[in-house]
Amino acid sequence: MDDLSLRLFKFSSEGFCCAQIMYKLALEDEDTKNDDLIRSAQGLCRGIADTQKTCGVLTGGIGVLGLYGAKGNESEDAKEDFAHMVHEFHTWFKTEFGTTKCVTLIGERDFTSADQSFKPICAGMIQKAYVKVYEILQEHGYEYGNRG
Template sequence: MDNIAFEMYKLASSGYCCTQIMMKMALEAEEKENDDLIRAVNGLCMGIGSTQKTCGVLTGGVAILGLYAGKGDETEYQKQEYAGMVNEYIQWFESRFGSTECHDIIGVGNITDYTTNQNYLLKCGDILVESYRNIQQILMNHGFEFGSRE
């Protein structure tokens, strides 16, 4: 198990969902913490509000791109690359995993299946690691240094 997978496993074991893991890992790469942001992205877990719709790994990745290139206050604008990076990630994600919907990707029938079916944990873990690496690559390809937004 590589370092990224191990860190993600530890976060999952602590009860964080996919979206929170993506964001927490991105913040930790900068040696930062933001409990409010981690709480806020909890609403994107298990397919936006536990509806099994848009995958939390997808929305977590888009949120990380927003950290780097989105609008943060009234004196700034989103970076020119932002929309293109988001589209690139979404297209990659859908092509790689066959859908953007949690239910389609994981293949469970209802939310209680998540707690009883261990197969989804391995599948989600692989999706998390691969997607996190892809986000890093997209940022690098567009001139951003992952782990440093200064």
């Protein structure tokens, strides 16, 4: 098992969802923590608010791009390439996985049940998406893991 797979397994075992894991991976690569950000991402879990609509891997990936390129305070603007990066990732995601809908990606689920059979599907998507986010940032001249 490679390093990314081990990290994914660890975060999933700790009860984090797809969107949270995308953020946790990015923050860990910066050697930083932000519990408030991770908490806020929980509402994106399981297709936004457990509705199985827009996939948490997609929203989490867009969020990671936002850490690098989005507006963060009143004295700054979003970076010029931010919207393009988001569009590029969204287009790639839809092409790669065929949809952006959680229910289509993992099937209809009762998340209150003990059935966790969807987790390997999500893990595979997280791995591919995380690498794609990294590639997009690199292509746009960002030094991944160093936003400072």
